[in-house]
Amino acid sequence: MMGGPGPMPDGPGPGSPATRQQITPGTTKRILPYAGPYRGSIGLLFFTGMTNAGLTVAIPVLLKYLIDNGIEAGNVPVVVWISVAVVGMALAGTFLGFAEAWLAGRIGEGLIYDLRVEVFGHVQRQPLAFFTRTQTGALVSRLNTDVIGAQMALTSLLTTVVSAGLTLLLVLVAMTYLSWMVTVVALALLPVFILPGRFVGRRLQRVVREHMQVNAEMGSLMQERFNVTGALLTKLYGRPDTETQLFSERAGRARDLGVLASVYGRVLFLTMLLTGSLATALVYGLGGSLAINGAFEIGTLVALAALLIRLLAPINQLSSAQAEVMAALVCFDRLFEVLDLKPMVAEKPGATALPAAGTAKATAPGITFEGVSFRYPKADDVSLASLEAFAPPAPETAGSAWTLRDLSFTVPAGQLTALVGPSGAGKTTITHLVPRLYDPSEGTIRIDGHDLRDLTQESLRDTIGMVTQDAHLFHASIRDNLIYARPDATEQDLIEACKAAQIWNLIESLPDGFDTLAGDRGYRLSGGEKQRIAMARLLLKAPPVVVLDEATAHLDSESEAALQTALKTALKGRTSLVIAHRLSTIRDADQILVIDQGSVREHGTHDELLVRDGLYAELYRTQFSRPPSKNGDAPLPEPVGPHGPVPPGAGPAPFPGLGSPGPGPGPGMLPGGPPPPPPRQRG
Structure with a gap:
């Protein structure tokens, strides 16, 4: 429903397929x-x-x-x-x-x-x-x-x-x-x-x-x-x-x-x-x-x-x-x-498990995409008409367009890989394929050399931790939301995770502390507080592989800076795949993958990509270059191309969904901006 809760189509009537069945x-x-x-x-x-x-x-x-x-x-x-x-x-x-x-x-x-x-x-x-x-x-x-x-x-x-x-x-x-x-x-x-x-x-x-x-x-x-x-x-x-x-x-x-x-x-x-x-x-x-x-x-x-x-x-x-x-x-x-609706992502008979964290064989595994193509499944393959919209669905288009096409890259073990690119390029889809929320339509995704489809889903859940842009909290206490990731965690474990996520001071000040009710979808907390609790939940789990989908988008500049410091420690030695438009995360990445129209258009480090003066330099120029802010922050460094400094404003217009250039921060791009919209299914 777009634009507010106006009149909606009538529901299935006496002649609808759902009732004539x-x-x-x-x-x-x-x-x-x-x-x-x-x-x-x-x-x-x-x-x-x-x-x-x-x-x-x-x-x-x-x-x-x-x-x-x-x-x-x-x-x-x-x-x-x-x-x-x-x-x-x-x-x-x-x-x-x-x-x-x-x-x-x-x-x-x-x-x-x-x-x-x-x-x-x-x-x-x-x-x-x-x-x-x-x-x-x-x-x-x-x-x-x-x-x-x-x-x-x-x-x-x-x-x-x-x-x-x-x-x-x-x-x-x-x-x-x-x-x-x-x-x-x-x-x-x-x-x-x-x-x-x-x-x-x-x-x-x-x-x-x-x-x-x-x-x-x-x-x-x-x-x-x-x-x-x-x-x-x-x-x-x-x-x-x-x-x-x-x-x-x-x-x-x-x-x-x-x-x-x-x-x-x-x-x-x-x-x-x-x-x-x-x-x-x-x-x-x-x-x-x-x-x-x-x-x-x-x-x-x-x-x-x-x-x-x-x-x-x-x-x-x-x-x-x-x-x-x-x-x-x-x-x-x-x-x-x-x-009778068969799960599209199912565990195959005889699936093997990755070594559990903490064992001799358990190290931060690398991730490899080999010729991966993906398109979202049709409605008939994943759902039932009687469980969907009120009105008869429009002609089905899902499944006809490729979201990812022939995608191949490697996320090195124990290193930080950042995904950047215009909205709708396929970044979130990539992060959903890693924990096997979907299976690729073509190609193979490997973790530590194993095809994801050959592994038990339990071992994947134990290995991979993820924080999304819109973190979800249950209508339960903060304690229950935290231990959902690790039921055997002690009180001290909870406190240390919350301190690392820069949320302990808030929890300690609450009358009920960890027993405070989070509210429906965590709505009793602000967006930044909810995000930091979700980050504490991830730190409590301490998985070998970490996937972050703009996890710092809702934080103010002070909280983000503190959390970035905590993340550097938390992500050290772990394989990390991060979607982020914030410069601090991107510049620290061991590898940056520039995703455009479902493919890797560029890859390299921050400095290497600026020198190439390609799509990344354009994104950097339109989104990250700005004069000193009112609070005294130093100006961001000027991008350098193969023929010297890249002049601000050069290149094509800003990409849709990534904010606008100028002295003001773009939505979800720089500290102080309003929270970005929820990620699209195909983004």
């Missing part, structure tokens, strides 16, 4: 393996259900003997003992009902727990491109709303199918035993009950899926507007009436779908009442005639009427279960849809 064939079979660990509980559930169903049928049959052999025969002991037996069976049935509910809940909750953990772990293995395209709210809805819906439906189904199914079977057997003629007439009414259920079930599937989609959209909208940065943007540029209207449209659609689902459910209920009334009239009409004619006794008629009531209840439950099955299948289908 049918349940994938084989979904039911995929659910069954998840029930494997609960075979014992399922067996016990069937046993209690069968026992309870037997008691349900036995009570009406006892009523027959109570009337025929007790009341009509005037046998008081028979009446008393049968009454006591009915009471005992009712109590036993109540206990078994509680047991069924507990077992069904345990099975359903356990199965959903397993599925939820699997989906969460699977999502974490997705490549970075998945998260750049996916709406967070829609993804959270899959692991929350859909999982809860599946759990509720499954728990209800386990109880219903087992108990109602067995009860229906035994009731039909008992009714047939008492009078096959009355049973056949009662069964003749079943189509009146079953056909509406089939009709409603097919339509309910689409309504449930669309309802879930709309709820996910509302969740995404609220999440975007209610987080700190979204709320700030809304307050600065938003129009409250427009925002309310936008949410009202989503909520109105959810309301209409809820009404439609309620109507479909009511159709089933009314059909059950109609069928029950017709069946009762037929049983008493036909059964009464047969009793008058002496075909059977009054007790048999009463038993048949009682069994008929017990017949309609499980039929109603099973018919309702049809709608619940559809709801559960939709939920499971949406979860399986996420599980």
Whole structure:
């Protein structure tokens, strides 16, 4: 969304692909393996259900003997003992009902727990491109709303199918035993009950899926507007009436779908009442005639009427279960849809690990790019349409243009390599390939001579540490954010890392110290404070390879100078790859790579590149040359070309995104300037 939270396109409607999608064939079979660990509980559930169903049928049959052999025969002991037996069976049935509910809940909750953990772990293995395209709210809805819906439906189904199914079977057997003629007439009414259920079930599937989609959209909208940065943007540029209207449209659609689902459910209920009334009239009409004619006794008629009531209840439950099955299948289908999305960056079988830091074989490894080309993957390869934008996506362009092309260079072991170049040249993409956030489309990236794809991802995480331009902090304490990089760190380790990152004085002055809450995305801290905490987190990890993507961009000149001093010590002996436009970092680099249009245009040291008077000299001239500042800083040295000093202002116009020449500092380029914009995906 650009330019503020104005009106947004409508979400997926009734005709959108996300809501017209049918349940994938084989979904039911995929659910069954998840029930494997609960075979014992399922067996016990069937046993209690069968026992309870037997008691349900036995009570009406006892009523027959109570009337025929007790009341009509005037046998008081028979009446008393049968009454006591009915009471005992009712109590036993109540206990078994509680047991069924507990077992069904345990099975359903356990199965959903397993599925939820699997989906969460699977999502974490997705490549970075998945998260750049996916709406967070829609993804959270899959692991929350859909999982809860599946759990509720499954728990209800386990109880219903087992108990109602067995009860229906035994009731039909008992009714047939008492009078096959009355049973056949009662069964003749079943189509009146079953056909509406089939009709409603097919339509309910689409309504449930669309309802879930709309709820996910509302969740995404609220999440975007209610987080700190979204709320700030809304307050600065938003129009409250427009925002309310936008949410009202989503909520109105959810309301209409809820009404439609309620109507479909009511159709089933009314059909059950109609069928029950017709069946009762037929049983008493036909059964009464047969009793008058002496075909059977009054007790048999009463038993048949009682069994008929017990017949309609499980039929109603099973018919309702049809709608619940559809709801559960939709939920499971949406979860399986996420599980079927294969991670593009996966650990190959038999992957080896780099030597751990601190071992005899563990030294700062070098990094080599060999003929690397890269383009960002297409949406279909990394994401799902139902997890992306509200509106149907525009024609896909990602994957058609090369971000990097035939890139070859070496980052020497234990040395500092700086990446410079115009915005969008591919610098950030290079830093994302090193920790294997993406895999190259062509070519090979090696670390310590090993292809990254042959290494375990855990060893890569242990070897490589990275600080991005927009460092992220969790909504947790400063301590929790720091030890995320090294859980076994001591209090003294935390203090030393914070001192090195020039943030200890601030933390020490806070009332709660390390236990101070950082806030949503670290928003309770300034940009520079958040960046220095992120730097302390890196120093605490102390990895052999360090990747910095303009990590000092948000710091003032004093903090930057202190942090640069700390970095010189921290980066000593480590392989470092740094994106930086600040002269202090570039001039200290052992090697500078000038990236332009996805390729290395120049490489060398600061002085060597100035002498060549190429692209680096132009960048230096337009961005770094300035007269003495008001605070008394000395002027930066004049670039020297092959024919002497390079005159300021010579060469082409400044590169887009790198600031402007003149006495004022460019954005994110020199101390005191405003923070730069977030890095673009292709930069």
